[in-house]
Amino acid sequence: MRRIDISPLVWQVLRRHLIIFGRNWKVNISFNFFEPLLYIAALGMGLGAYVKPMEGLPYLNFLAPGLVASSAMFATSYECTYGTFVRMEFQKTFQAMVATPVSMDDVITAEILYGAFKSTLYGSVILVVILVLGLVSSPWALLVPPVLAVAGLLFAELSMLWTGLVPNIDNFNYFFSLIMTPLFLFSGVFFPLSGLPRLVREAAWLSPLYHLVNLVRSLVLGQINPGLAWEFIWLLALAVAIFPLPLYLMRRLVIK
Amino acid sequence: MTEKDIIVAENLTKEYNGKTAVNGINFRVRARECFGFLGPNGAGKTTTVNMIYCFSPVTAGRLTVLGLDVREHPREIKSRLGVVPQENNLDPDLRVLQNLLVYASYFRIPAAVARERAMELLAFFDLDDRTQEKVDRLSGGMKRRLTIARALINNPALVILDEPTTGLDPQARHLVWQRLRRLKERGVTLVLTTHYLEEAGQLCDRLVIMDRGEILEEGGPGELLAKHIGREVVEVGGSDTGNRIGANPGQNGPAMASGRDEKATALPARTIEARNEKHQPPSDWETLVLSRVNHLLRGHLMVGDNLFLFPRESGQELLQALQAQPVHFFHLLLRPATLEDVFLKLTGRGLTA
Ligand SMILES: Nc1ncnc2c1ncn2[C@@H]1O[C@H](COP(=O)(O)OP(=O)(O)OP(=O)(O)O)[C@@H](O)[C@H]1O
Ligand SMILES: [Mg+2]
Numbered sequence: 001m002r003r004i005d006i007s008p009l010v011w012q013v014l015r016r017h018l019i020i021f022g023r024n025w026k027v028n029i030s031f032n033f034f035e036p037l038l039y040i041a042a043l044g045m046g047l048g049a050y051v052k053p054m055e056g057l058p059y060l061n062f063l064a065p066g067l068v069a070s071s072a073m074f075a076t077s078y079e080c081t082y083g084t085f086v087r088m089e090f091q092k093t094f095q096a097m098v099a100t101p102v103s104m105d106d107v108i109t110a111e112i113l114y115g116a117f118k119s120t121l122y123g124s125v126i127l128v129v130i131l132v133l134g135l136v137s138s139p140w141a142l143l144v145p146p147v148l149a150v151a152g153l154l155f156a157e158l159s160m161l162w163t164g165l166v167p168n169i170d171n172f173n174y175f176f177s178l179i180m181t182p183l184f185l186f187s188g189v190f191f192p193l194s195g196l197p198r199l200v201r202e203a204a205w206l207s208p209l210y211h212l213v214n215l216v217r218s219l220v221l222g223q224i225n226p227g228l229a230w231e232f233i234w235l236l237a238l239a240v241a242i243f244p245l246p247l248y249l250m251r252r253l254v255i256k
Numbered sequence: 257m258t259e260k261d262i263i264v265a266e267n268l269t270k271e272y273n274g275k276t277a278v279n280g281i282n283f284r285v286r287a288r289e290c291f292g293f294l295g296p297n298g299a300g301k302t303t304t305v306n307m308i309y310c311f312s313p314v315t316a317g318r319l320t321v322l323g324l325d326v327r328e329h330p331r332e333i334k335s336r337l338g339v340v341p342q343e344n345n346l347d348p349d350l351r352v353l354q355n356l357l358v359y360a361s362y363f364r365i366p367a368a369v370a371r372e373r374a375m376e377l378l379a380f381f382d383l384d385d386r387t388q389e390k391v392d393r394l395s396g397g398m399k400r401r402l403t404i405a406r407a408l409i410n411n412p413a414l415v416i417l418d419e420p421t422t423g424l425d426p427q428a429r430h431l432v433w434q435r436l437r438r439l440k441e442r443g444v445t446l447v448l449t450t451h452y453l454e455e456a457g458q459l460c461d462r463l464v465i466m467d468r469g470e471i472l473e474e475g476g477p478g479e480l481l482a483k484h485i486g487r488e489v490v491e492v493g494g495s496d497t498g499n500r501i502g503a504n505p506g507q508n509g510p511a512m513a514s515g516r517d518e519k520a521t522a523l524p525a526r527t528i529e530a531r532n533e534k535h536q537p538p539s540d541w542e543t544l545v546l547s548r549v550n551h552l553l554r555g556h557l558m559v560g561d562n563l564f565l566f567p568r569e570s571g572q573e574l575l576q577a578l579q580a581q582p583v584h585f586f587h588l589l590l591r592p593a594t595l596e597d598v599f600l601k602l603t604g605r606g607l608t609a
Contacts (some may be wrong), residue, residue, distance in 0.1 A: 007331070012361045019358065020349045092345035099309055099339040100362035100410075103329045256272060256312060 009039030013110035064130040065187030065217040080159035138222025151212040153239040158179025164249025267317035279469040290446040292463035299466040301449035338415040353387035361433035377405040391532030397428030417448040485593040488571030493587025
């Protein structure tokens, strides 16, 4: 495959996204608050009253860290499908950028970093919320944001793969119903996978969200074990390995 | 290659999935000139300029810009270029001034310098009272001016303008032309594409006429006219001895009323619906006319139902000779020659804006 051409101008492109984000961050963040809070209220508090403890925890305490992880995932995958597509197709922002010394690889790298920024920020916001609700029980939770950042890179890349392969705004809802929703439901956010058939449990290893949920929940609850390091390394390795693919696909889309 | 040549293209070719869009063209753009690509839709103008600003990869041939190969040094080339794309791609998420500032950051221009330049450019393009406006609240002409201003933020040596005035009203168009002329006076090299002949005539020192991915002709606007047409054209339309009268009543309708008396200069440059009838043998009245005035002609062209005559010496003399004929023409007009005539002659088709 061709040489990857990345320069420090990535930061200038990322800065552009952050300027725009900074202008209406309050609105953005409050909308993203809303959904996890609904889950906490309806499932954690409402349904939770009827559910027996999971892995020795009250249901609310079990669920809350999982929502940190899933909020991060959704924030990034919206950004790197709809957001990226609008910039590319409707606003022609990428074409404007690459008429300057910025390269296409710079542009897409900045998109991925911006996606990871959203995971980190939105996951951390929910972390603060559950902290306030008294659902965080260990200072290890301080390591959650960097973990979110690495998982965010991976979510960004995977979303961008879809955008690069199926560049049609009408088809993004398939991405969410066929990929994101199953991930959301079967990655250990709502219940431990131990009760599911072996095949499902093994398939879960391929789900980045599954590892993120494990990591966040363990850090929030202070249940530290060496297996966590491997999960983190696995996420990082995937993020690094996949990185050239979205660059390639997006370049192929924009540059004719 | 002399140092003066800002762009050198040799056998430049572009294919999209095996389909040729630009077919081995050669041209050179000299320093400080305004160089035009003139051609109808699909001629390959945008494809060519996209290769110049290192957006589209070159399929074959050689292309150097500012002395650098586009394949080897895209970032260096782009840092010294200004680009006005065919479709405005201003950043709709940013306001007017911020559009320029953020764009400047892609060139690593320090913020203070960028702000100063941006204010200068906004003033130059009469946008200084709109710095905080949302981009999508600007009119088409203002957006175009802002896009041109943005292209100048890095003080480029070469500015590429892909149809700078398409879609603008005549007044807005003249404003843009005036600003472009002032840029040229400052020593900026301009490359522009257009399908407005008037634009090419007004701005370009030299131009190429492109059609279907090839360059048909190259030269200054006056030079091309002199070579192919001359100074004037006499249009002759239909005759009541002809057999095609009434075949297309709409086309010459308005001219019919005023007929012979129409003022020679009254016809504005306009689009001509031409068919591929260039090579069709003239029918009766046309043969007749041609045989009668042939000695006064340097050439002629059938355009739809009209016959375009290119006078050898004086258009007035030819006009009088035609008026003396015992036939009635629906349309008889002496007018200055335009690049459109050159284009028609070269392709047998009209340039449809
Ligand atoms: N991205 C693309 N993929 C495939 N074919 C393309 C692409 N872009 C342009 N073409 C084809 O290349 C040819 C030249 O197109 P180009 O856009 O360069 O013409 P143009 O002279 O700029 O026309 P216009 O005046 O309409 O802007 C056309 O046949 C067009 O269909
Ligand atoms: Mg074009």
